[in-house]
Amino acid sequence: MSSPPVSGFDRRLFLTSLLGATAAAAGLSGCAGAGAAADTKGAATAPLADKVPSGTSLKIASYLNTQQLQFRLAKLPALPFTVSSWVNIGAGPDVINAFRAKSLDLGNNAGIPPIQAHYQGFDAKIVAIDITRKPNYLFATKPGSDIRTVGDFKGKKLAFSQGQAQGVVLLRALKKAGLKYDDVTLVPLTSNQFFTALQSGQVDVAPLANSQAPAYLKQYGPKGAHAVTTDVVDLLNLLWAPQSVLNDPAKAAAIAAYIPQWARGQVWAYENPDVWNEEFYVKTQNLTPAQARSITALANKPLFPPSWDEAVKWEQETADLLAEGGFVKKFDVSSLFDHRFEGIAAKAVAAEYRK
DSSP, rough: OOOOOBBBGGGHHHHHHOOOOOHHHHHHHHHHHHHHHGGGGOOOOSOOSSSOOOOOOOEEOOOOGGHHHHHHHOOOOSSSSSSEEEEEEOOHHHHHHHHHSSSSSBEEEEEEHHHHHHHHHHOOOEEEEEEOOSSOOOEETTTTOOSSGGGGGTOOEEETTTSSSSHHHHHOOOOOOOOOGSSSSSEEGGGGGHHHHHTTTSOOOEETTTTTHHHHHHHHHGGTOOOOOOOOOOEEEEEEEEEEHTTTTHHHHHHHHHHHHHHHHHHHHHHHHHIIIIIIIIIOOOOOHHHHHHHHHOOOOOOOOOHHHHHHHHHHHHHHHHHTSSSSSSOOOOGGOOOOGGTTTTTTGGGTTTT
């Protein structure tokens, strides 16, 4: 599991280490500019169909079966197409690989995976946006650490996943604290390795989701592990799909029909925290009711803006931040958004969930 730390000009080697062999060969040989544009020749530009054709099916990401549970508990109407597979997948690198393998048609991620996919030369588009206003990650320290602020990260080993939300949260926190990349050692890991890396002391700090932190701190807090909180947010929770899927009018129509259900499911979970705590966190994640309540107390109110202007601006800032560190090449992120879907989620929810 151990990987070499990253600093200075090792970042290109680091990027390669994060990609699967096939993805790395396909993505890095073509780089972002030419590769990501390769599929756009057949890009769909026609208006979305009003009705999903009979026989249409989609393979949809549902990490920890969250979507199915929300749909069932909220008693949402049946989808007008077949979900041939609910894929238990969430991490950005895994979603990109599933897209490449054609085992997934629609993913649910943060803002950084579409940027990573573009850099790898894989063409995919964002089709729905949920804005996050409150931090949904915190920084956890290894046991026995004396780190108390982000400023204390200087000279430390930090868990860093370039293709996941945790990565951009870390980079934004460093920038806000006035730390340069060379002031720290970035250790390339994926988020599912963060717990072990913290426990073993392989890293000094790792960003953990609010839903993950209670279990870690409960176990290692007595041994000197603690949380470092910031006001840095990962603004985007989004749906995205390969361009090849969006070029299929039937599948594009199915995605347009799915987006309202996705939005309403999140609103239901936000409005029914007691039920969600019990049915999801307690029954499926084995958390205590108190831990579940501590997570939902930090939950973001779902926000589906009619306009994507803020999302595009944030995505551009994120891409530029990665480019500054040498992790990707600079590019215009407007190519990542399929504006045919803009406003669909907003129309599906009450006005209070639009701004």
